[in-house]
Every structure is written in structure tokens, then in C-alpha cells.
Amino acid sequence: MKMINKLNGLLVLMFVGIISYSCDQEKTMLFDTDGSVYFTTSDYSYSFLDYPGKETDTIKCPIQIFGKPSDTERYVEAELVTDDTSKVNTAPEGLYRILGGVVPADAQLGYVSVELKHTDELKDTVYVFHIRIVPNDDFKDVSYNNRIVAIQFTAKEIQPANWNSYLRWFWGDYSTRWWQFIKEATERTSIPYWPGNADTETWWMSDGEFEALQVLVKRALKKYNETHDTPLTHDDGPSKGKEVQILY
Numbered sequence: 686m687k688m689i690n691k692l693n694g695l696l697v698l699m700f701v702g703i704i705s706y707s708c709d710q711e712k713t714m715l716f717d718t719d720g721s722v723y724f725t726t727s728d729y730s731y732s733f734l735d736y737p738g739k740e741t742d743t744i745k746c747p748i749q750i751f752g753k754p755s756d757t758e759r760y761v762e763a764e765l766v767t768d769d770t771s772k773v774n775t776a777p778e779g780l781y782r783i784l785g786g787v788v789p790a791d792a793q794l795g796y797v798s799v800e801l802k803h804t805d806e807l808k809d810t811v812y813v814f815h816i817r818i819v820p821n822d823d824f825k826d827v828s829y830n831n832r833i834v835a836i837q838f839t840a841k842e843i844q845p846a847n848w849n850s851y852l853r854w855f856w857g858d859y860s861t862r863w864w865q866f867i868k869e870a871t872e873r874t875s876i877p878y879w880p881g882n883a884d885t886e887t888w889w890m891s892d893g894e895f896e897a898l899q900v901l902v903k904r905a906l907k908k909y910n911e912t913h914d915t916p917l918t919h920d921d922g923p924s925k926g927k928e929v930q931i932l933y
Contacts, residue, residue: 720752761786776812860919
């Protein structure tokens, strides 16, 4: 009986070793290839309301590679999604232009640039269109995490592009009233905090600066709730009618 138990134990150890070796080999094979590239967000929003006077602007949707970095700059191609009935494009094609993207040398992160154009109808309209990455000479395999990005743009108040990626983990669900409250409390028109985004020109805010704003918002919300008969509530969005809750 003891011999059987020892044999079973050896078989288990051998099985675990084989599985571990196979996993390591698979990872090595993946990272020894040219790699893949994918969007790190499923949505990106922009409002000309935040940039008075601008007629055109360029947004940069964040991407990341899966595999080893290259010692040379690599280019990324993207296209409009037209073959998926669940992805409805409402934006007139003359109001945007997909410029393509880049992953700098020795980097894991990059971005795909898209040009947006202002028009008067954006004052009361939110347009959307969807893009995806397609194979090219630098990235022949784009099947890993084949994410489609929904790009919304308007000249109205809109959920900021970094809300789902970062702000929601601190300030919970978005609503127009809550966002306006945050901007008033911080005396800012935007919160450009998005760690790990390659577009550091747009998303430049440091951890320390963001933490200071968190303190201001917490104090302002506490004061509001103490000086009003009812606490601050969401006026729209997924938590419409519910009390605003700070998560962190």
C-alpha cells in the first residue's frame, strides 16, 4: 500500500511538472514571436465643449503589445467596423479620420490616432463610431484580445475618456451632476489622470496631484451632504436617483 501511495505521489509530481513546463514553453513561444497589439480600452469619449474654439482635434486611443518590445518603431493600422450589426456607427464619415497608430521603439505601449472635426450639430448630438486594429507588416497577428473601441464625440457634457479606465474605481458611477460637482470642487474642467497611457501630453497628471484632488472631492461631498436635506444624487447614468458614493 505504501508503495502505491509513493507511486501515486510520483505520478502527481510528474504531471504537475509536465503542465508547468508546457505553460512555460507556451509563454516562451508567445513572447518569442513578433507579438500582437490590442486596444486597452473599449471606449473613448471626447467633447469639444472642453476645448472652446477648436475646429479639429486628434485623440489617441491607447494600445499595448503582447510579446517582446522591438528596438524599432512599429506602426499600427486601424479601420472602421462595418461588418458587425451590434456596432452602429452614427457619425458622418466626413467628421472623423482614422490616422493610424504607433508603438515606439523599446516600448510596450502606444496609441492609435483619430482626427475629429467640430460641427454645430454636436451642440446637442453625441456621435459614435467603432474602430478595430487590422494586420499589417509590423503586426501580422492582431487576434489577441481583439477589442473594438467605441469612439463618442460631441460638444456637450459627456463622460470623460478616462472614467471607465480609472476614475470610476475612485468615484463610482458617472452622472452629469456628479461630474459637474467634481469639477466645481476641484476648480478644474478636466481630470487628466490615466496612468500607463502613452499619450502623456493629454494624460499628464501624477498620482500625487490626483490624490490631492480626491481629498478636495471627499471634503466637498461631505460638506454638501451635511448642509442639505438630502444627499447628492445622480441625475442620470446607471445609478440615476441613487446617492453618490465615493469608493476610495
